[in-house]
Amino acid sequence: MMLGRFSIWQKLAAILVVSVVVVQAEDPYRFYNWNITYGDISPLGVQQQGILINGQFPGPDLYSVTNDNLIINVFNNLDEPFLLSWNGVQQRKNSYQDGVYGTTCPIPPGKNFTYTLQVKDQIGSFYYFPSLAFHKAAGGYGGIRILSRPKIPVPFPDPAGDFTVLIGDWFTTDHRKLKAKLDGGHRLPFPDGIVINGHGSNGTTFTVEQGKTYRFRISNVGLQNSLNFRIQGHLMKLVEVEGTHTVQTTYESLDIHVGQSYSVLVTMDQAAKDFYMVASTRFTDKILTSTATLHYSNSNAPVSGPLPGGPTDEIDFSLNQARSIRTNLTASGPRPNPQGSYHYGLINITRTIKLVNSADQVNGKQRYAVNSVSFVPADTPLKLADYFNISGVFRVGSISDNPTGQKMYLDTSVMGADHRAFVEIVFENHESIVQSWHIDGYNFRVVGMDGGLWTPESRKQYNLNDAISRCTTQVYPKSWTAIYIGLDNVGMWNVRSEFWARQYLGQQFYLRVYNPVRSLRDEYLIPKNALLCGRAEGKSS
Numbered sequence: 001m002m003l004g005r006f007s008i009w010q011k012l013a014a015i016l017v018v019s020v021v022v023v024q025a026e027d028p029y030r031f032y033n034w035n036i037t038y039g040d041i042s043p044l045g046v047q048q049q050g051i052l053i054n055g056q057f058p059g060p061d062l063y064s065v066t067n068d069n070l071i072i073n074v075f076n077n078l079d080e081p082f083l084l085s086w087n088g089v090q091q092r093k094n095s096y097q098d099g100v101y102g103t104t105c106p107i108p109p110g111k112n113f114t115y116t117l118q119v120k121d122q123i124g125s126f127y128y129f130p131s132l133a134f135h136k137a138a139g140g141y142g143g144i145r146i147l148s149r150p151k152i153p154v155p156f157p158d159p160a161g162d163f164t165v166l167i168g169d170w171f172t173t174d175h176r177k178l179k180a181k182l183d184g185g186h187r188l189p190f191p192d193g194i195v196i197n198g199h200g201s202n203g204t205t206f207t208v209e210q211g212k213t214y215r216f217r218i219s220n221v222g223l224q225n226s227l228n229f230r231i232q233g234h235l236m237k238l239v240e241v242e243g244t245h246t247v248q249t250t251y252e253s254l255d256i257h258v259g260q261s262y263s264v265l266v267t268m269d270q271a272a273k274d275f276y277m278v279a280s281t282r283f284t285d286k287i288l289t290s291t292a293t294l295h296y297s298n299s300n301a302p303v304s305g306p307l308p309g310g311p312t313d314e315i316d317f318s319l320n321q322a323r324s325i326r327t328n329l330t331a332s333g334p335r336p337n338p339q340g341s342y343h344y345g346l347i348n349i350t351r352t353i354k355l356v357n358s359a360d361q362v363n364g365k366q367r368y369a370v371n372s373v374s375f376v377p378a379d380t381p382l383k384l385a386d387y388f389n390i391s392g393v394f395r396v397g398s399i400s401d402n403p404t405g406q407k408m409y410l411d412t413s414v415m416g417a418d419h420r421a422f423v424e425i426v427f428e429n430h431e432s433i434v435q436s437w438h439i440d441g442y443n444f445r446v447v448g449m450d451g452g453l454w455t456p457e458s459r460k461q462y463n464l465n466d467a468i469s470r471c472t473t474q475v476y477p478k479s480w481t482a483i484y485i486g487l488d489n490v491g492m493w494n495v496r497s498e499f500w501a502r503q504y505l506g507q508q509f510y511l512r513v514y515n516p517v518r519s520l521r522d523e524y525l526i527p528k529n530a531l532l533c534g535r536a537e538g539k540s541s
């Protein structure tokens with residue numbers, strides 16, 4: 001069901017004219033009922049148990065317009081606790097809805113929980129995924145798209161069609177076996193293949209009309225590998241990255257790191273036949289490849305010829321491509337004013353945080369850490385402990401702002417931060433694999449990345465003008481990436497590796513963005529239907 005939609009100007013006019021009597025027209029609501037079940041799937045030809053949403057894998061797209069309220073009632077029909085989280089949806093003032101274990105109690109088997117999300121001041125392409133245990137290896141994910149409100153200009157003509165393309169590495173091993181391997185102190189093995197919208201090679205077809213232009217929203221929903229995406233005989237014009245309209249640059253192929261989302265426009269300007277779409281692993285000794293089919297509706301020939309090759313270099317191609325992805329300053333984002341009107345480069349930094357990832361063994365088991373702390377979950381969601389003033393669940397300051405050189409240890413790491421601080425975060429990667437970092441509740445500016453160690457001198461090469469604003473950034477091997485982030489969203493926010501085994505084994509922590517003066521202007525109350533668990537059980541919300 002949808003109620004009427006009003007432009008901001010109509011709303012302002014309504015408020016000005018009859019401000020005392022009339023309640024501001026509410027943003028529209030969209031209602032979803034999602035039934036989570038196990039079901040047989042065989043994306044790589046091997047039958048296994050997948051997580052389905054209303055019988056589908058991947059799950060249905062969440063479709064919305066800026067500021068819509070999404071009421072999603074999730075019925076957990078698995079035999080274990082379950083949560084969905086929303087990669088890139090900011091949950092403004094509302095970390096209770098974030099759906100990670102640090103903010104939200106798991107939905108017990110046979111029970112339901114209704115998420116109330118508002119896609120406030122956002123546009124763009126994102127995805128949802130199951131956040132607990134190792135459920136992500138069983139599917140349970142789907143695309144999220146947030147369209148611009150009517151009247152707000154989008155910097156390209158309406159495409160003839162709009163496709164969700166979910167690519168990711170895939171294991172034919174049951175997710176419980178993978179979890180048991182990690183619990184037993186082992187690393188995750190190399191994946192078995194790549195899936196595109198839940199299918200292996202030749203399994204998915206996108207049908208298009210010759211001469212028309214289509215939008216493809218591509219997300220890497222996999223567990224660990226960076227993937228390169230390309231389409232035989234066609235160029236891709238990048239138009240949006242995780243909610244930001246980009247400078248429209250044309251690419252033959254795109255490196256998409258785990259957790260990232262890109263929108264491209266593709267014009268069907270070739271002869272009437274079928275073409276390969278290819279996703280393949282990057283920076284791996286053995287390269288896994290999978291294909292889908294781009295089918296012209298008037299096609300008279302099946303796919304043929306060699307697959308288009310991906311980049312073969314180590315890092316340079318990828319690094320240069322990353323630097324070329326910038327914000328279009330004159331385009332509108334979710335609001336009518338241009339994206340460039342927020343001059344992030346002029347704001348003074350109030351704090352610098354340097355985060356170094358590491359891999360080691362603790363008590364004879366494989367673990368991963370940030371600044372020496374390997375995160376272990378508490379018995380109670382941290383956000384609920386905070387709300388109900390339950391002491392002893394976590395300590396603010398249990399992870400330091402800088403690497404300490406200490407040996408790796410376990411803790412429930414929470415970093416405190418002041419509401420409205422403007423922070424520089426430097427991710428430094430001393431390891432030999434690509435890292436992918438995500439921050440819930442926020443977009444940030446990726447101001448710089450380069451090889452070697454970061455020094456204050458590195459600031460000279462920052463892009464303080466049109467850096468891309470996004471929620472997930474890669475950090476190349478033996479390299480650094482620097483971001484600027486304005487902490488304007490109060491809450492408890494997960495900062496994590498998108499390399500899922502690393503996240504599961506401790507490469508994550510929570511950022512507690514706090515204002516001592518509690519105010520509804522800054523943060524909503526705990527939702528009335530919040531599930532209560534651990535030491536919050538039995539408290540009255």
Ligand SMILES: *[C@@H]1O[C@H](CO)[C@@H](O)[C@H](O)[C@H]1NC(C)=O
Nearest residue numbers: 033034035036037054075077
């Ligand atoms: C969910 O699916 C299960 C298994 O198919 C079915 O038994 C149950 O009735 C469904 N529940 C809802 C709420 O649709």
Ligand SMILES: *[C@@H]1O[C@H](CO)[C@@H](O)[C@H](O)[C@H]1NC(C)=O
Nearest residue numbers: 073112113114115529530531
């Ligand atoms: C479970 O679903 C019912 C409607 O079927 C709803 O009234 C209730 O609030 C939901 N429970 C939670 C915890 O959201």
Ligand SMILES: *[C@@H]1O[C@H](CO)[C@@H](O)[C@H](O)[C@H]1NC(C)=O
Nearest residue numbers: 154155246247248328330331
């Ligand atoms: C940026 O956006 C503007 C405004 O919509 C558009 O006219 C222009 O072509 C875009 N520029 C680039 C380089 O993408």
Ligand SMILES: *[C@@H]1O[C@H](CO)[C@@H](O)[C@H](O)[C@H]1NC(C)=O
Nearest residue numbers: 200201202291302303304305
């Ligand atoms: C995909 O289809 C093409 C054309 O029919 C065929 O040559 C190729 O072997 C197929 N690939 C796989 C992995 O089945």
Ligand SMILES: *[C@@H]1O[C@H](CO)[C@@H](O)[C@H](O)[C@H]1NC(C)=O
Nearest residue numbers: 343344345346347348349350
């Ligand atoms: C930033 O700091 C400089 C030096 O302390 C000061 O002169 C300037 O006014 C500050 N700018 C803003 C926007 O606060």
Ligand SMILES: *[C@@H]1O[C@H](CO)[C@@H](O)[C@H](O)[C@H]1NC(C)=O
Nearest residue numbers: 386387388389390518539540
């Ligand atoms: C928690 O403590 C704060 C500050 O002392 C207080 O304002 C708030 O009401 C307390 N919350 C609960 C749920 O007791």
